[in-house]
Amino acid sequence: MDNMDAKQSALAIVAGLKKAGIDFVATLPDEKMLEVIRTVEKDSGLRHIPLCREEEGVGICAGAYLAGRKTALILQNAGFLNSCNAVTTTSLQFQIPTLLLIYFAGDIGDRGFTTLGAVTEPVLQALGIRSYVLRKTEEIDEILVGAQILAEDSKRPVAVLLTKSLLGVK
Amino acid sequence: MQRYAYLKAIADDTGNALAVCTGWSAREWWAVRPSDGNLKTRTLGLVSSIAAGLAFALPHRKVIAIDGDGAFLMNLCGLPTIALQRPPNLIHLLFDNEVYEASGGTATASHIADAVSLAKGAGYPHACWVSTAEEFRAEFLQAWQSDRLSLIAVKVEPGQPKDLPPLALDELENKYTFMRYLERTEKKGILSPGFDSKS
Protein backbone atom coordinates (compact mmCIF):
# COMPACT_ATOMS: atom_id res chain seq x y z
CA MET A 1 0.00 0.00 0.00
CA ASP A 2 3.04 2.22 0.16
CA ASN A 3 2.78 3.94 -3.19
CA MET A 4 2.79 7.51 -4.43
CA ASP A 5 -0.84 7.48 -5.50
CA ALA A 6 -1.96 6.57 -2.00
CA LYS A 7 0.24 9.28 -0.49
CA GLN A 8 -1.04 11.95 -2.84
CA SER A 9 -4.64 10.93 -2.28
CA ALA A 10 -4.10 11.00 1.46
CA LEU A 11 -2.62 14.50 1.27
CA ALA A 12 -5.57 15.68 -0.83
CA ILE A 13 -8.11 14.13 1.56
CA VAL A 14 -6.50 15.64 4.63
CA ALA A 15 -6.23 19.02 2.88
CA GLY A 16 -9.95 18.72 2.07
CA LEU A 17 -10.76 17.97 5.70
CA LYS A 18 -8.91 21.09 6.76
CA LYS A 19 -10.67 23.20 4.14
CA ALA A 20 -13.90 21.87 5.64
CA GLY A 21 -12.75 23.25 8.99
CA ILE A 22 -12.08 19.89 10.63
CA ASP A 23 -9.56 20.14 13.46
CA PHE A 24 -10.18 16.96 15.48
CA VAL A 25 -10.02 13.44 14.01
CA ALA A 26 -10.57 10.07 15.66
CA THR A 27 -9.46 7.05 13.66
CA LEU A 28 -9.46 3.28 13.56
CA PRO A 29 -7.28 1.83 10.80
CA ASP A 30 -8.23 -0.02 7.71
CA GLU A 31 -5.30 -1.13 5.58
CA LYS A 32 -6.71 0.91 2.71
CA MET A 33 -6.65 4.11 4.76
CA LEU A 34 -3.17 3.75 6.26
CA GLU A 35 -1.79 6.73 4.36
CA VAL A 36 -4.76 8.89 5.30
CA ILE A 37 -4.30 8.08 8.97
CA ARG A 38 -0.52 8.60 8.79
CA THR A 39 -1.14 11.98 7.20
CA VAL A 40 -3.65 12.92 9.90
CA GLU A 41 -1.13 11.89 12.55
CA LYS A 42 1.62 14.04 11.02
CA ASP A 43 -0.53 17.13 10.59
CA SER A 44 0.02 19.53 13.47
CA GLY A 45 -3.26 21.31 12.68
CA LEU A 46 -5.29 18.22 13.51
CA ARG A 47 -5.78 16.65 16.92
CA HIS A 48 -5.59 12.92 16.28
CA ILE A 49 -7.17 10.39 18.61
CA PRO A 50 -6.44 6.74 17.72
CA LEU A 51 -9.30 4.50 18.86
CA CYS A 52 -9.62 0.93 20.09
CA ARG A 53 -13.23 0.56 18.96
CA GLU A 54 -15.28 2.85 16.76
CA GLU A 55 -18.17 3.32 19.19
CA GLU A 56 -16.05 5.21 21.70
CA GLY A 57 -14.95 7.50 18.87
CA VAL A 58 -18.55 8.61 18.48
CA GLY A 59 -18.55 9.65 22.14
CA ILE A 60 -15.14 11.33 21.96
CA CYS A 61 -16.18 13.32 18.89
CA ALA A 62 -19.45 14.29 20.58
CA GLY A 63 -17.62 15.63 23.63
CA ALA A 64 -15.13 17.53 21.47
CA TYR A 65 -17.97 19.02 19.40
CA LEU A 66 -19.74 20.31 22.51
CA ALA A 67 -16.53 22.15 23.35
CA GLY A 68 -16.24 23.74 19.93
CA ARG A 69 -14.13 21.37 17.86
CA LYS A 70 -15.07 20.30 14.33
CA THR A 71 -14.78 16.57 14.29
CA ALA A 72 -14.35 13.71 11.86
CA LEU A 73 -14.32 9.98 12.45
CA ILE A 74 -12.26 7.84 10.07
CA LEU A 75 -13.25 4.19 10.02
CA GLN A 76 -14.13 1.21 7.89
CA ASN A 77 -17.74 0.31 7.17
CA ALA A 78 -17.43 -2.68 9.52
CA GLY A 79 -16.51 -0.20 12.23
CA PHE A 80 -19.40 2.00 11.28
CA LEU A 81 -21.72 -0.96 11.91
CA ASN A 82 -20.02 -1.40 15.30
CA SER A 83 -20.92 2.14 16.18
CA CYS A 84 -24.57 2.26 15.12
CA ASN A 85 -25.99 2.44 18.64
CA ALA A 86 -23.68 5.28 19.61
CA VAL A 87 -24.48 7.10 16.38
CA THR A 88 -28.19 6.68 17.08
CA THR A 89 -28.41 7.43 20.80
CA THR A 90 -25.65 10.03 20.98
CA SER A 91 -25.03 11.70 17.58
CA LEU A 92 -28.59 11.60 16.28
CA GLN A 93 -30.44 11.92 19.57
CA PHE A 94 -28.36 14.88 20.77
CA GLN A 95 -28.04 16.35 17.25
CA ILE A 96 -24.26 16.22 17.05
CA PRO A 97 -22.63 16.83 13.67
CA THR A 98 -19.76 14.43 12.99
CA LEU A 99 -18.20 13.87 9.60
CA LEU A 100 -17.92 10.11 8.99
CA LEU A 101 -15.18 9.16 6.54
CA ILE A 102 -15.89 5.51 5.87
CA TYR A 103 -13.77 3.18 3.77
CA PHE A 104 -16.25 1.47 1.48
CA ALA A 105 -15.13 -2.16 1.78
CA GLY A 106 -17.11 -4.44 -0.51
CA ASP A 107 -17.71 -1.70 -3.06
CA ILE A 108 -17.68 -2.58 -6.74
CA GLY A 109 -14.40 -4.29 -7.59
CA ASP A 110 -13.42 -5.00 -3.98
CA ARG A 111 -13.00 -8.63 -2.93
CA GLY A 112 -13.78 -10.21 0.42
CA PHE A 113 -16.39 -7.91 1.91
CA THR A 114 -19.39 -8.04 -0.36
CA THR A 115 -21.81 -8.59 2.53
CA LEU A 116 -20.50 -5.50 4.24
CA GLY A 117 -20.59 -3.54 1.01
CA ALA A 118 -24.18 -4.54 0.42
CA VAL A 119 -25.53 -3.36 3.77
CA THR A 120 -23.52 -0.13 4.17
CA GLU A 121 -25.69 2.32 2.26
CA PRO A 122 -29.02 0.79 3.35
CA VAL A 123 -27.95 1.07 7.02
CA LEU A 124 -26.89 4.69 6.58
CA GLN A 125 -30.18 5.39 4.88
CA ALA A 126 -32.17 3.67 7.62
CA LEU A 127 -30.44 5.90 10.16
CA GLY A 128 -31.29 8.98 8.13
CA ILE A 129 -27.62 9.74 7.56
CA ARG A 130 -26.99 11.31 4.20
CA SER A 131 -24.07 9.73 2.39
CA TYR A 132 -21.92 10.46 -0.62
CA VAL A 133 -19.59 8.10 -2.45
CA LEU A 134 -16.28 9.78 -3.19
CA ARG A 135 -14.51 8.12 -6.13
CA LYS A 136 -12.57 10.90 -7.82
CA THR A 137 -9.71 13.02 -6.51
CA GLU A 138 -11.06 16.15 -8.18
CA GLU A 139 -14.25 15.92 -6.11
CA ILE A 140 -12.52 15.71 -2.72
CA ASP A 141 -12.78 19.37 -1.70
CA GLU A 142 -16.32 19.86 -2.94
CA ILE A 143 -17.65 16.77 -1.18
CA LEU A 144 -15.76 17.12 2.09
CA VAL A 145 -16.46 20.84 2.47
CA GLY A 146 -20.07 20.31 1.42
CA ALA A 147 -20.58 17.34 3.72
CA GLN A 148 -19.29 19.28 6.72
CA ILE A 149 -21.58 22.24 5.91
CA LEU A 150 -24.45 19.77 5.71
CA ALA A 151 -23.47 18.11 8.99
CA GLU A 152 -23.27 21.43 10.84
CA ASP A 153 -26.43 22.79 9.31
CA SER A 154 -28.50 19.65 9.90
CA LYS A 155 -26.74 18.92 13.21
CA ARG A 156 -26.38 15.28 12.21
CA PRO A 157 -23.56 13.05 11.09
CA VAL A 158 -22.94 12.98 7.34
CA ALA A 159 -21.11 10.06 5.74
CA VAL A 160 -18.58 10.15 2.92
CA LEU A 161 -17.73 6.71 1.55
CA LEU A 162 -14.16 6.51 0.28
CA THR A 163 -13.40 4.01 -2.46
CA LYS A 164 -10.28 2.10 -3.43
CA SER A 165 -9.86 4.10 -6.61
CA LEU A 166 -10.00 7.36 -4.70
CA LEU A 167 -7.48 6.16 -2.14
CA GLY A 168 -5.08 5.01 -4.84
CA VAL A 169 -4.78 1.53 -3.37
CA LYS A 170 -5.27 -1.97 -4.77
CA MET B 1 -23.29 3.68 51.67
CA GLN B 2 -24.98 4.78 48.47
CA ARG B 3 -23.46 6.82 45.65
CA TYR B 4 -25.27 9.96 46.76
CA ALA B 5 -23.19 10.28 49.93
CA TYR B 6 -19.96 10.21 47.93
CA LEU B 7 -21.20 12.71 45.36
CA LYS B 8 -22.23 15.01 48.16
CA ALA B 9 -18.78 14.72 49.73
CA ILE B 10 -17.06 16.29 46.68
CA ALA B 11 -19.79 18.58 45.30
CA ASP B 12 -18.37 21.72 46.90
CA ASP B 13 -14.89 20.97 45.61
CA THR B 14 -15.77 20.82 41.93
CA GLY B 15 -15.68 24.54 41.08
CA ASN B 16 -16.42 25.13 37.41
CA ALA B 17 -15.48 21.59 36.41
CA LEU B 18 -17.61 20.01 33.71
CA ALA B 19 -19.41 16.89 34.87
CA VAL B 20 -20.73 14.13 32.64
CA CYS B 21 -23.22 11.70 34.18
CA THR B 22 -25.06 8.58 33.21
CA GLY B 23 -28.09 6.68 34.50
CA TRP B 24 -29.52 7.44 37.92
CA SER B 25 -26.45 9.35 39.06
CA ALA B 26 -27.56 12.40 37.07
CA ARG B 27 -30.48 13.18 39.34
CA GLU B 28 -28.20 12.91 42.38
CA TRP B 29 -25.42 15.00 40.86
CA TRP B 30 -27.80 17.80 39.86
CA ALA B 31 -29.18 17.78 43.39
CA VAL B 32 -25.77 18.16 45.02
CA ARG B 33 -24.22 20.38 42.35
CA PRO B 34 -26.75 22.18 40.19
CA SER B 35 -24.82 23.69 37.26
CA ASP B 36 -25.12 24.40 33.55
CA GLY B 37 -21.80 22.55 33.35
CA ASN B 38 -23.57 19.22 33.98
CA LEU B 39 -24.39 16.91 31.09
CA LYS B 40 -26.42 13.72 31.15
CA THR B 41 -25.54 11.16 28.49
CA ARG B 42 -27.79 8.56 26.92
CA THR B 43 -25.68 5.78 25.38
CA LEU B 44 -24.73 3.11 27.93
CA GLY B 45 -20.94 3.11 28.19
CA LEU B 46 -20.12 6.39 26.51
CA VAL B 47 -20.00 8.62 29.58
CA SER B 48 -16.22 8.23 29.89
CA SER B 49 -15.66 8.74 26.15
CA ILE B 50 -17.80 11.89 26.01
CA ALA B 51 -16.01 13.24 29.07
CA ALA B 52 -12.68 12.38 27.43
CA GLY B 53 -13.67 14.27 24.26
CA LEU B 54 -14.40 17.33 26.39
CA ALA B 55 -11.12 16.92 28.27
CA PHE B 56 -9.13 16.64 25.01
CA ALA B 57 -10.81 19.73 23.59
CA LEU B 58 -10.46 21.83 26.75
CA PRO B 59 -7.13 20.84 28.30
CA HIS B 60 -7.20 23.74 30.79
CA ARG B 61 -10.60 22.73 32.18
CA LYS B 62 -11.33 19.99 34.70
CA VAL B 63 -13.72 17.32 33.49
CA ILE B 64 -15.35 14.73 35.74
CA ALA B 65 -16.81 11.49 34.39
CA ILE B 66 -19.39 9.97 36.74
CA ASP B 67 -19.39 6.36 35.61
CA GLY B 68 -21.19 3.22 36.73
CA ASP B 69 -20.05 -0.40 36.62
CA GLY B 70 -22.39 -1.44 33.81
CA ALA B 71 -21.30 1.48 31.62
CA PHE B 72 -17.65 1.01 32.59
CA LEU B 73 -17.65 -2.66 31.62
CA MET B 74 -19.42 -1.93 28.36
CA ASN B 75 -16.72 0.53 27.30
CA LEU B 76 -13.51 -1.23 28.33
CA CYS B 77 -12.09 -0.46 24.87
CA GLY B 78 -12.35 3.21 25.75
CA LEU B 79 -9.86 2.92 28.63
CA PRO B 80 -6.67 2.40 26.58
CA THR B 81 -7.82 5.12 24.20
CA ILE B 82 -8.04 7.56 27.10
CA ALA B 83 -4.82 6.27 28.69
CA LEU B 84 -2.96 6.80 25.42
CA GLN B 85 -3.79 10.52 25.55
CA ARG B 86 -3.39 10.78 29.35
CA PRO B 87 -5.63 13.84 29.74
CA PRO B 88 -4.35 15.34 33.01
CA ASN B 89 -7.63 17.21 33.47
CA LEU B 90 -9.90 14.14 33.45
CA ILE B 91 -11.09 12.67 36.74
CA HIS B 92 -12.86 9.38 36.19
CA LEU B 93 -15.17 8.41 39.07
CA LEU B 94 -16.60 4.92 39.19
CA PHE B 95 -19.53 4.02 41.41
CA ASP B 96 -19.65 0.26 41.44
CA ASN B 97 -22.93 -1.10 42.80
CA GLU B 98 -22.48 -4.44 40.97
CA VAL B 99 -25.83 -4.10 39.19
CA TYR B 100 -27.33 -2.52 36.11
CA GLU B 101 -29.30 -0.20 38.33
CA ALA B 102 -31.11 1.86 35.72
CA SER B 103 -32.01 -1.31 33.79
CA GLY B 104 -33.75 -3.13 36.64
CA GLY B 105 -31.02 -4.38 38.96
CA THR B 106 -29.53 -7.40 37.19
CA ALA B 107 -25.98 -8.25 38.32
CA THR B 108 -23.00 -7.02 36.34
CA ALA B 109 -19.69 -8.87 36.26
CA SER B 110 -18.03 -6.24 38.44
CA HIS B 111 -17.97 -8.51 41.51
CA ILE B 112 -15.25 -10.51 39.73
CA ALA B 113 -13.86 -7.93 37.28
CA ASP B 114 -11.70 -5.48 39.23
CA ALA B 115 -12.15 -2.00 37.80
CA VAL B 116 -8.94 -0.60 39.25
CA SER B 117 -6.89 -3.46 37.78
CA LEU B 118 -8.64 -2.96 34.46
CA ALA B 119 -7.86 0.76 34.41
CA LYS B 120 -4.25 0.24 35.46
CA GLY B 121 -3.86 -2.56 32.92
CA ALA B 122 -5.23 -0.24 30.27
CA GLY B 123 -2.54 2.30 31.08
CA TYR B 124 -4.17 4.74 33.50
CA PRO B 125 -1.31 6.35 35.46
CA HIS B 126 -3.39 6.23 38.63
CA ALA B 127 -6.37 4.16 39.74
CA CYS B 128 -7.48 3.25 43.24
CA TRP B 129 -10.29 1.87 45.36
CA VAL B 130 -11.57 3.91 48.27
CA SER B 131 -14.09 2.85 50.90
CA THR B 132 -15.09 5.93 52.86
CA ALA B 133 -16.38 9.37 51.89
CA GLU B 134 -13.28 10.94 53.49
CA GLU B 135 -10.93 8.82 51.40
CA PHE B 136 -13.00 9.50 48.34
CA ARG B 137 -12.78 13.25 48.82
CA ALA B 138 -9.05 13.09 49.60
CA GLU B 139 -8.37 11.10 46.41
CA PHE B 140 -10.56 13.47 44.42
CA LEU B 141 -8.63 16.50 45.67
CA GLN B 142 -5.37 14.72 45.00
CA ALA B 143 -6.41 13.94 41.41
CA TRP B 144 -7.47 17.56 40.95
CA GLN B 145 -4.26 19.04 42.29
CA SER B 146 -1.83 16.56 40.76
CA ASP B 147 -3.10 17.01 37.19
CA ARG B 148 -2.88 13.29 36.64
CA LEU B 149 -5.43 11.16 34.85
CA SER B 150 -7.08 9.19 37.65
CA LEU B 151 -9.76 6.59 38.19
CA ILE B 152 -11.29 6.68 41.65
CA ALA B 153 -13.50 3.68 42.27
CA VAL B 154 -15.79 2.89 45.17
CA LYS B 155 -18.17 0.04 45.96
CA VAL B 156 -21.61 1.42 46.76
CA GLU B 157 -25.00 0.06 47.68
CA PRO B 158 -27.61 0.37 44.94
CA GLY B 159 -30.36 2.94 45.36
CA GLN B 160 -30.74 6.64 45.92
CA PRO B 161 -32.61 8.95 48.30
CA LYS B 162 -36.35 8.92 47.61
CA ASP B 163 -36.89 12.67 47.81
CA LEU B 164 -34.58 13.81 45.00
CA PRO B 165 -36.28 16.13 42.52
CA PRO B 166 -36.58 14.71 39.01
CA LEU B 167 -34.43 16.39 36.37
CA ALA B 168 -36.62 19.07 34.87
CA LEU B 169 -34.55 19.13 31.73
CA ASP B 170 -35.08 17.94 28.19
CA GLU B 171 -31.89 16.34 26.87
CA LEU B 172 -31.52 18.72 23.91
CA GLU B 173 -32.10 21.59 26.30
CA ASN B 174 -29.33 20.10 28.43
CA LYS B 175 -27.03 20.04 25.41
CA TYR B 176 -27.70 23.67 24.48
CA THR B 177 -27.53 24.92 28.04
CA PHE B 178 -24.21 23.11 28.42
CA MET B 179 -22.83 24.55 25.16
CA ARG B 180 -23.96 28.09 25.99
CA TYR B 181 -22.36 27.71 29.41
CA LEU B 182 -19.09 26.72 27.71
CA GLU B 183 -19.40 29.71 25.39
CA ARG B 184 -19.79 32.00 28.40
CA THR B 185 -17.09 30.51 30.55
CA GLU B 186 -14.58 29.85 27.74
CA LYS B 187 -15.41 33.21 26.12
CA LYS B 188 -15.71 31.86 22.60
CA GLY B 189 -18.43 31.15 20.06
CA ILE B 190 -19.24 27.47 19.66
CA LEU B 191 -22.65 27.16 18.02
CA SER B 192 -22.75 28.31 14.40
CA PRO B 193 -24.90 31.36 13.64
CA GLY B 194 -27.58 29.19 12.05
CA PHE B 195 -30.50 30.96 10.40
CA ASP B 196 -29.02 34.41 10.76
CA SER B 197 -25.98 33.39 8.72
CA LYS B 198 -25.48 35.05 5.34
CA SER B 199 -23.39 32.24 3.93
Ligand SMILES: [Mg+2]
Ligand atom coordinates in the same frame (compact mmCIF):
# COMPACT_ATOMS: atom_id res chain seq x y z
MG1 LIG C 1 -24.27 -0.21 38.36
